Amino acid sequence: MPTIKEIAKRLNISISTVSRALHDHHSIGLRTKTAVKKLAAELNYEPNQTAIFFKQRKTFTLGVILPNLREEFFSAAINAIDNVALNNNYIVLTGQSHDDLNREKSLVESMKKHRVDGILASISKNTTSFDHFEQLKNFDIPVVFFDRVPDMPDVHSVSCNLYHSSVEAVDFLVKQGHKRIGYIQGPPTLSIRNERLNGYHDALAKHNIKPDNALIVSTDLSTEGNTNALDKLLALKKRPTAVLLFNDYVALDVIHHARQRKLTVNKDICFVSYANIPFMHYLDFPPIASVEQFPMEQAARAAELLFKLLDPGAREALPPYENIVLKSELIIH
Amino acid sequence: MPTIKEIAKRLNISISTVSRALHDHHSIGLRTKTAVKKLAAELNYEPNQTAIFFKQRKTFTLGVILPNLREEFFSAAINAIDNVALNNNYIVLTGQSHDDLNREKSLVESMKKHRVDGILASISKNTTSFDHFEQLKNFDIPVVFFDRVPDMPDVHSVSCNLYHSSVEAVDFLVKQGHKRIGYIQGPPTLSIRNERLNGYHDALAKHNIKPDNALIVSTDLSTEGNTNALDKLLALKKRPTAVLLFNDYVALDVIHHARQRKLTVNKDICFVSYANIPFMHYLDFPPIASVEQFPMEQAARAAELLFKLLDPGAREALPPYENIVLKSELIIH
DNA sequence: CTGTTAGCGCATTCAA
DNA sequence: TTGAATGCGCTAACAG
Numbered sequence: 001m002p003t004i005k006e007i008a009k010r011l012n013i014s015i016s017t018v019s020r021a022l023h024d025h026h027s028i029g030l031r032t033k034t035a036v037k038k039l040a041a042e043l044n045y046e047p048n049q050t051a052i053f054f055k056q057r058k059t060f061t062l063g064v065i066l067p068n069l070r071e072e073f074f075s076a077a078i079n080a081i082d083n084v085a086l087n088n089n090y091i092v093l094t095g096q097s098h099d100d101l102n103r104e105k106s107l108v109e110s111m112k113k114h115r116v117d118g119i120l121a122s123i124s125k126n127t128t129s130f131d132h133f134e135q136l137k138n139f140d141i142p143v144v145f146f147d148r149v150p151d152m153p154d155v156h157s158v159s160c161n162l163y164h165s166s167v168e169a170v171d172f173l174v175k176q177g178h179k180r181i182g183y184i185q186g187p188p189t190l191s192i193r194n195e196r197l198n199g200y201h202d203a204l205a206k207h208n209i210k211p212d213n214a215l216i217v218s219t220d221l222s223t224e225g226n227t228n229a230l231d232k233l234l235a236l237k238k239r240p241t242a243v244l245l246f247n248d249y250v251a252l253d254v255i256h257h258a259r260q261r262k263l264t265v266n267k268d269i270c271f272v273s274y275a276n277i278p279f280m281h282y283l284d285f286p287p288i289a290s291v292e293q294f295p296m297e298q299a300a301r302a303a304e305l306l307f308k309l310l311d312p313g314a315r316e317a318l319p320p321y322e323n324i325v326l327k328s329e330l331i332i333h
Numbered sequence: 334m335p336t337i338k339e340i341a342k343r344l345n346i347s348i349s350t351v352s353r354a355l356h357d358h359h360s361i362g363l364r365t366k367t368a369v370k371k372l373a374a375e376l377n378y379e380p381n382q383t384a385i386f387f388k389q390r391k392t393f394t395l396g397v398i399l400p401n402l403r404e405e406f407f408s409a410a411i412n413a414i415d416n417v418a419l420n421n422n423y424i425v426l427t428g429q430s431h432d433d434l435n436r437e438k439s440l441v442e443s444m445k446k447h448r449v450d451g452i453l454a455s456i457s458k459n460t461t462s463f464d465h466f467e468q469l470k471n472f473d474i475p476v477v478f479f480d481r482v483p484d485m486p487d488v489h490s491v492s493c494n495l496y497h498s499s500v501e502a503v504d505f506l507v508k509q510g511h512k513r514i515g516y517i518q519g520p521p522t523l524s525i526r527n528e529r530l531n532g533y534h535d536a537l538a539k540h541n542i543k544p545d546n547a548l549i550v551s552t553d554l555s556t557e558g559n560t561n562a563l564d565k566l567l568a569l570k571k572r573p574t575a576v577l578l579f580n581d582y583v584a585l586d587v588i589h590h591a592r593q594r595k596l597t598v599n600k601d602i603c604f605v606s607y608a609n610i611p612f613m614h615y616l617d618f619p620p621i622a623s624v625e626q627f628p629m630e631q632a633a634r635a636a637e638l639l640f641k642l643l644d645p646g647a648r649e650a651l652p653p654y655e656n657i658v659l660k661s662e663l664i665i666h
Numbered sequence: 667c668t669g670t671t672a673g674c675g676c677a678t679t680c681a682a
Numbered sequence: 683t684t685g686a687a688t689g690c691g692c693t694a695a696c697a698g
Contacts, residue, residue, distance in 0.1 A: 001472075003690095003691055003692085004691070004692070005691075005692090013668075013669085014668065014669045014670075015669090015670095015691090015692080015693095016668080016669065016670080016671095016692095016693080016694080017667090017668055017669070019691095019692065019693065019694090020668085020693095020694095023693095027667055027668080028667070028668080029667060029668085032667085032668085044471070046445070046446075046472075047691085047692080048387075048448070048690090048691055048692075049446050049447055049448055050383070050386045050387040050390070050392060050448050050690095050691085051387050051674095051690075051691035051692050051693095052691080052692065052693085053383045053386070053387070054381075054383040054384050054386070054387040054674065054675075054676095054690090054691085054692080055673090055674055055691080055692050055693055055694095056674095056692090056693080057383070057674080059383060060447075061426075061447070068408075069402050069408040069411060069412075070405060070408050070409075072403060075401075075402040075403050075408065076403075078402060078429075079402075079429070082428075082429065091426060091428075091443055091444075091447055092426070092427070092428075093394075093424060093425070093426055094425070094427050095415075095424075095425075096411075096412070096415065110424055111424075112379075113379070113382050114382055114393075114394070114424055115381070115382055115383050138377070139334075139379075252615050256615060279612065282585050282589060282616065283615065283616070283617075284616075284617045336674095336675055336676085337675070337676070338675075338676090346684080346685085347684070347685045347686070348675090348676080348677095348685090348686095349676095349677080349678075349684080349685065349686080349687095350683090350684055350685070352675095352676065352677060352678085353677090353678095353684090356677090360683055360684080361683070361684080362683060362684085365683085365684085380675085380676080381674090381675055381676075383674095383675085384674075384675035384676050384677095384690095385675080385676065385677085387674090387675085387676085387690060387691075387692095388675080388676055388677060388678095388689090388690060389676090389677085389690095390690080
C-alpha cells in the first residue's frame with residue numbers, strides 16, 4: 001500500500017511537501033501540487049486513517065447505544081443520526097443494550113476502547129445506575145442522552161415531554177363520552193418523570209372525574225405483562241371504557257388480547273397509545289389516537305448537540321449542560 | 334491520560350518491560366510484573382487503541398452494509414452479527430444503503446477509510462455493478478454477502494434457497510383446491526436466481542396446471558407498486574384465487590388493499606408470502622403461509638465465515654470462494 | 667515555497 | 683530477565 005513517503009521518494013521531494021500538497025495547503029507550488037496529486041492517483045494512494053486517527057486523537061466515529069433496533073422508534077432514530085453524522089463526515093457505531101444493564105455497560109466499555117469521539121444514548125429500562133456513563137467524563141467523551149434519558153442533573157439530553165399530550169389524550173376521550181379511563185403504565189425506570197401519569201391525573205381533575213387507583217396498572221413491557229395488565233382492568237366490577245397505553249408495542253399486545261377476549265375495540269373499549277409507529281396503520285383496530293414522540297427529531301437534535309460539544313468553538317457558547325425538550329403531539333387516527 | 338511511557342518512568346524501568354508486563358509476557362519477573370500492573374490500575378491506565386490499531390494494522394471492527402434497519406429481517410440479522418462479533422471481541426459498524434446504489438458506494442468508501450477488517454453486505458435492490466465491492470480486494474478487506482447476494486462468481490456468500498419452499502407453497506395451495514395461482518414478483522436485481530419463480534413454475538407443471546403469464550406481475554416494492562400489482566391481477570377476467578407474494582412487506586400492502594377492495598382474505602383470495610416476520614401475527618388476515626428465510630442463521634453463518642477469512646490459519650482450510658446455501662422452510666400459519 | 671525534525675503510543679527485534 | 687532502538691504513517695512546528 002502506497003504511503004506519502006513512497007510518493008515523496010519517487011518525486012524526490014520531502015514527505016511534508018507531499019502531505020501539504022495533498023491537503024491543498026496554500027504554500028505549495030502549483031507544479032509540485034499537481035505532480036503529487038497525479039502520482040497519488042496513479043498509485044491509488046489512500047491515506048491511512050488509522051494513522052490519522054492516532055495522530056489527531058480523533059476517530060470521527062460516533063457511538064450510539066439504544067435498547068434495540070427492532071422497534072421502529074429506534075431504527076428511525078438511527079436514520080436521523082446517520083444523516084447528521086454523514087454531514088459531519090462521521091461514521092456511526094451502533095450498539096443494542098437489549099434492555100440489559102450489563103450489556104449496556106460493556107457497550108460503553110468497548111466504545112471507550114475504540115475511542116469514539118462522542119456517544120448518543122437511550123438508556124435501557126433496567127438502568128438505574130449511571131457510573132458507566134459518568135466515567136466517560138474522565139476520558140473526555142461527551143454523552144448526549146435522547147428519549148430515554150436519565151433523571152439526573154449534569155447530563156446533556158434531548159427528550160420529548162409527554163405531559164401535554166397526555167392531558168390532550170384524556171380531553172379527547174372525555175369529549176367522546178368516556179368517564180372511566182384506565183392507564184397501563186410502563187416500568188418505573190422509564191417513567192421517572194411521570195409525564196404520562198401526571199397528565200392523566202391533571203386532566204381527570206380538570207374534568208372533575210374522581211381518580212381511581214384500580215384503573216392504573218403496570219406492565220414490564222413483556223407480552224405477558226401487557227396482557228396481564230389488561231386482564232386486571234377487565235376484572236374490575238366497573239371496567240374502564242378507555243385506556244391509555246404506555247406505547248404502541250404494549251398496544252399491539254393489548255389490542256390483540258382484547259379481541260381474543262371478544263371485545264370490540266373502539267366500541268366496547270377504546271385505546272390511546274404512545275409512539276405512533278407507522279406499522280399500526282396495518283391493524284384493523286388501531287388505537288384511536290397515538291402520541292407522536294418524534295424519534296427522528298429527537299435523535300437529530302441530540303446528534304447536532306453532540307457535534308457542538310465536539311467542536312471547541314461551539315462548545316463555549318453552550319451552557320454547561322443542555323437539556324432540550326421537544327413537545328409531543330396527539331395524533332387522532 | 335497515562336501511557337506506558339509514564340508508567341515506565343515512575344517505575345524506573347523501560348517502556349518495553351512495561352508493555353511486556355501488561356501482556357503477561359513469560360520473560361518478565363513476577364515482581365516487576367505485579368508492580369507494573371498495580372501502578373497501571375492506580376493510574377487508571379487504558380491502552381490507546383488507536384495506537385494499537387495503527388501498529389497492528391487491524392481495527393477489530395466489522396462493517397455491515399444492508400438496505401435498511403426498519404425491516405425486522407435486517408434488524409434480526411444485525412442482532413446475530415452483533416453476537417458473533419462480540420464473541421470475537423469485534424465491534425460492528427452498520428450502514429444502511431436505503432436501496433440507493435450511491436449511498437451503498439459511499440458506505441463502502443467510508444468503511445474502507447475507517448479500515449474495517451472485513452465487511453458483511455446485503456446488497457441494495459438497485460445495485461447492478463459491484464466494482465465498489467470488488468476494489469476492496471486490493472485493500473485486503475474480505476467481503477461476505479448474505480441474503481441479498483450478487484449473482485457473481487468469486488464472491489463469498491451465504492444465502493437461503495427459496496426454490497423448494499416455493500414448490501411447497503404451490504403444493505400447499507393446490508392441495509387446498511386452488512388452480513389459478515398468481516405471483517407478484519419483486520425487482521429483477523433481487524430475483525436474479527429466480528428461485529421463487531422457478532419453484533412456482535415447476536410446481537405448476539408438476540400439478541399439470543397450465544402456466545398463464547397474465548398471472549405473473551411485478552412490483553418495485555413501493556406501496557404503489559404493490560397495490561398496482563394486485564390491481565392487475567384483480568382486473569383479469571379469470572382472477573387468481575391465490576397469490577404468492579414476494580415478501581411480507583409486499584403482503585402488508587397487498588392484503589390491506591385487497592380488503593379495501595372488499596375481498597375477504599383467505600376466502601375470496603389467499604396469500605402466501607416470504608420472510609415470515611413476527612409482526613404479521615398481529616394482523617387479522619395474515620398470509621396463510623410464509624417462507625422462513627432465517628435471517629439470524631444467515632447472518633451468523635456469514636459473520637462466522639468472515640472471521641475465518643480474517644484468520645490466516647483458518648483461511649487456508651477454506652476454498653477460494655465459499656458459498657453457503659441454507660434451506661428455507663414453508664411455515665403454515 | 668519547501669525541507670528537516672520530532673513525536674503521537676505502542677509492539678517488537680536485537681542486544682545485553 | 684531487562685533495556686535500547688526502531689518504526690508504523692502522518693501532521694505540524696520550526697527553519698530556511
